[in-house]
Amino acid sequence: MAKQHPKTIKHRFVVGLSVIMAVLGTFFAVVISMNLRNQLVTDTEHKASLILSQAEALQAYVKQVLRPSMYDLLPPDGFLLEAMSTSYVTRKVMSDLNVQGEQYRYRRVAHGARNPDYEADGFERGLMERFARDPDLARIEEITDRNGEEVFVAARPVRLDATCLHCHGDPVEAPRAMLARYGDTRGFWRHDGELVGVDAVTMPVAGALGQVKGATISFLALFALGLAVFYLTVQVFFDRLVVVNLGRVTEVMRRYFPKEAGEEPKPAGGDGPRPAAGDGEIEEIYDGIEAFASRLKEAREKIEDHAQNLERKVADRTLELAREADERRADVALFVELLSILNLSQTRAELLGGALGRIAGRFGAVAAAYECEFSGGGFVSWPPGRTPPPSPPGWRRLVAEDSLRLTDDAAFIPVRTTDVSRGLLRLYFPGGDQGPDPEAAELYRAIGQQLGIALENLDAINSLLGQNTLLASIFDGISDPLALLDSGYGVIMANEPARELARALARELAGGDCPAAPAVAGTPLRLPPEFFGPAVPLPDKADTPPLERLSAVEPSASTITLPDGRTFAVTRYPLASPSGQDGRMVVYARENTAERRMREKMRQTEKLVAVGKLAAGLAHEINNPLGVISCYAELLRQSLTDPQAREDLAVIERHAVMAKKVLRDLLDFARPRQATPGPCDLAALVASISRIFDIQAQSRRVRLSSRASAGLPLANADASALEQVLSNLLLNALDAVTPDAGEIVLEAGAGPDDRTVYLRVADNGPGIAPEDAPRIFDPFFTTKEAGRGSGLGLAVVYGLLRDMNGRIEVENSGGAVFTVTLPACPRPGPGQEEAP
Known part of the structure; x- marks a missing residue:
């Protein structure tokens, strides 16, 4: 007999529906609250991003436009904080824009700030620590609690670059105006890429969040009112739409399962009394389905018995197959x-x-x-x-x-x-x-x-x-650099001289002189691209077999020059790959820098000797006739009264004087005076020469400046000979630069180990043409117009420096740059007096 329960299906449905609607109302309220809060966060993020973008644009303008313009206007050591400091200008402008501080608060702060007013507080140091822990983090945007107040904060890290180190690096190099204002203790000794502070914008959001909460509560009230109306409507229609139909279903269950329902079967076609609507309908339907399930259970048990018999047979066969498979797996494992x-x-x-x-x-x-x-x-x-x-x-x-x-x-x-x-x-x-x-x-x-x-x-x-060991021993025993490269110019194998060459070149490219160190494990070996030879046009790889492409590359030999001036005789041998892929290449290099420099010096010396002999002979044979011409020209001047004849005679005298000047240069070149060893004070020499040539520079509207390093060692050279050297170099520089825009810099300094000193003359003229650079020290070679130079000045300079064990080098760097290198006098030891 089915149980009767006091709660009807209508009651259960209405209660369950009410619970569902309440849950939905709460869900929608939460969704609306989250949506309004997200909208608030989005609007606040947009405002904060605009403020930070404005600050970034202002900083970029100061750094890229205003600061370089001020450097052009101010003296070299001048610095105007109000126009050249990105931090100062940004804080000033953003403070003026934020007159009403309740809208937002902008701060550019740092740890160890130069101005204590902008030292980062605890909250801002926390932001800096987050940026320091995650270098990839570019911006923080979130709602957080600051000093008990709920605020939205947007921040980005402030990292220094190379342009900032002028004011934040070594205090000695900082602008004087900044040192006078803030001192030399705070805000210095920074390095490139260092995280020093943050740009932060905070906005109060407590009031807006309160409005979101009020809107959510209003929605819940309206939803509750609608739920009440809906509840009354369901009460009216539920009986007619649901309860009556469920009664018909329970009647069907009683008709076909009367025994399980606790009733006698009805005669065919008979109509029994229907149950009262709403009197435990769900329980009656459940009892009918349970009876139907019991019948299904009996049928399933019979089927399971049959299946178990079948499973036993399958299991026996599976054991046999598994035993055979284990044997096969054991055989495979053995192999x-x-x-x-x-x-x-x-x-x-x-x-x-x-x-x-x-x-x-x-x-x-x-x-x-x-x-x-x-x-x-x-x-x-x-x-x-x-x-x-x-x-x-x-x-x-x-x-x-x-x-x-x-x-x-x-x-x-x-x-x-x-x-x-x-x-x-x-x-x-x-x-x-x-x-x-x-x-x-x-x-x-x-x-x-x-x-x-x-x-x-x-x-x-x-x-x-064994063969590989023998080959490696032979390979490593070769004293010159030798490397095996693949088709992509990657180093497959290299002997120790090749590895040492690659490490030396890597150290030079990384920053100059540093002690030799073994290569770091795992670091790929790199050779200069010049070692690979010129690019060879190969046939199309899509249509040509690899071995035919390799045949397009022939053994080659060439001499290459590295950026540091060293030269190598490089021989390249292409090898065919046995796998049929692109071939490999053997590169053998032999350094011939010393040989090349010795040959160049010998050629230059031979030129100077030959031209010296020629100059001495010409000067002796031509000087006497020129003296006679000058003497008779003076006698003729006393006897001539015709103005035209006097002008013609003046032309003869002027060209005779010009010829004597050329002969005097020839005699100086052929019989240079013997240079006496130093010591020579280069700083005093630079100052004296600058005063002498300053008048010529001013007359030609050219800017001439000079500088000398402090504590410069004395040079082991003849002061008068160096004065002649600098005079020739400065005269050439004055001829090369353009009036009103020309600049010449004369500089003296010490070498890296204080064993050498140097003199440098740099101008902003057109420089030396690459095709003329090897010939500029040759006698009688000149690029000047006819009549303006004899081509002996640089040849004389080269000879004088050779006699003083010095050397001269030229390069193009915004103009011609001549560098004279001389040996330095040893510094006096303890208790010794320096030579006057």
Whole structure:
């Protein structure tokens, strides 16, 4: 008999529906609240981003436009904080825009700030720590609590770059105006890329969040009112739409399952009384379905009994198949172990010692042995220390005929490859039922063949390793740089001179002079691109086989010059790859820097000697006739009264004077005075020459400046000769620059180790043409117009410096830059006085 419950289905439905609607109302209220809060956050993020973008644009303008313009207007050591400091200008402008501080608060703060007013507080230091922990974090935007107030904060890190170190690096290099204002203790000794502070914008959001909460509560009130109206409507329509139809379903269950329902079956076509609507309808339907399920259960139990019988048969067959599969897996594992042992073994004894135990374990043998067919080839047994029975008579014939022999307690397996006999593998069993398995004959043969292949591969590997060791010894024994490159110019192998060359070039490219250090493990070896030779146009790779593409590259030799001035004779040999891929290249280099420089000095010296002899002879032969011409021209001037004749005579005298000047230059070049050793004070010499040439520079509207390093060592050179050298260089510079825009800088300094000193003359003229650079020190070579130069000035300079053990170099850097390098006088030791 079905149970009757006081709660009807209508009551349950209405209560459940009310709960669902309440949950939905709460859900929508939460969604609306979250949406309004997200909208508030989005609007606040947009405002904060605009403020930070305005600050970033202002800082970029000061850094890229205003500061460079002020540097052009101010003196070299001038600095105007109000126009050149990005932090000062940003704070000033953003403070003026934020007159009403309740809208937002902008702060640019730092840890150890130069101005204590902008030192980061605890909250802002927390932001800096977050940026420091995560270098990839570019911006923080979130709602947080600050001093008990709920605010939205947007912040970005402030990292220094190279342009900021002028004011935040060494205090000695900082602007004087800044030191006078803030001192030299705070805000200095920063480095490039350092995180020093944050730009932060905070906005109060407590009031806006209160409005969001009020809107949410209003929505909940309206939703509750609507829920009440909906509840009344459901009460009216539920009886007619649901309860009556459920009564019809329960009547069907009583008709077909009267026994389970506790009633007598109704006659066919009879109408029984219907149950009262709403009186436990769900329970009645449940009881009917339960009866139907019990019938299904009985049918299922019968089917399960049949299935269990079928499963037992399948399980028995599965066990048989699994046993066979285990045997096959064991065989595969044995072959894999043999390959692994081959990879780990270096000698035949190691290979056989590891393999015999695995093979014996697979077949259940108690002992195993291997004997090589060749005398003295070796004998190995397993387990170690146990001597197995001797080999059967005629066992070499078994190996030669590749014949397998199985007895009651042993298996004799020939070990051989396709055409080479290796030896005999013996497996010994306990005997009886535990002897060798005749059905595994093919497996025994496969094991013997696999062991033979492993021995053959091991012999080949040992031979290859020996050849490789010999090749590596020869390769490393070559004293000049030698490298093997792949088709992409990657270094496959290099000897020690090549590695040392690559490390030296890497140190020079990384920043100049530094002590030699071994290469870091894992760092790829790089050679200069000049070593690879000029690009060779190859055929199209899509249509041409690799070996034909390689034939397009021929062996080549060339001389290359590195950026540091060293030269190498490089020979390149292309190699064909045996795999058919793009070939490789052998690069051999021999440094010939010293030879090249010696040849250049010899050529220059030979030119100077030859031209000196020619100059001496010409000066002697031409000077006397020029003296006679000048004398008679003076006599003619006293007797001539015709103005035209006097003008013609003046032309003769002017060209005679010009010829004498050329002869005087020839005599100075041919018989230069002997330079006396120093000491020479370069700082005083630079100051004296600058005063002498300053008048000429002003007359030509050219700016001439000079500077000398403090504590400059004395030069071991002749002061008068150096004065002549600088005079020639300055005259050439004055001729090269443009009036009103020309600049000439005369500089003196010390070398990196105080063993040398240098003089440098730099101008902003057109510089030296690359094709003229090798010839500028040749006698009579000049790029000036006819009549303005004899071409002997730089040749005389070269000769004087050669006599003083100095050298001169020229380069183009915004104009011509001549650098004279001289030996320095040793500094006086303790208790010694410096030479005057």
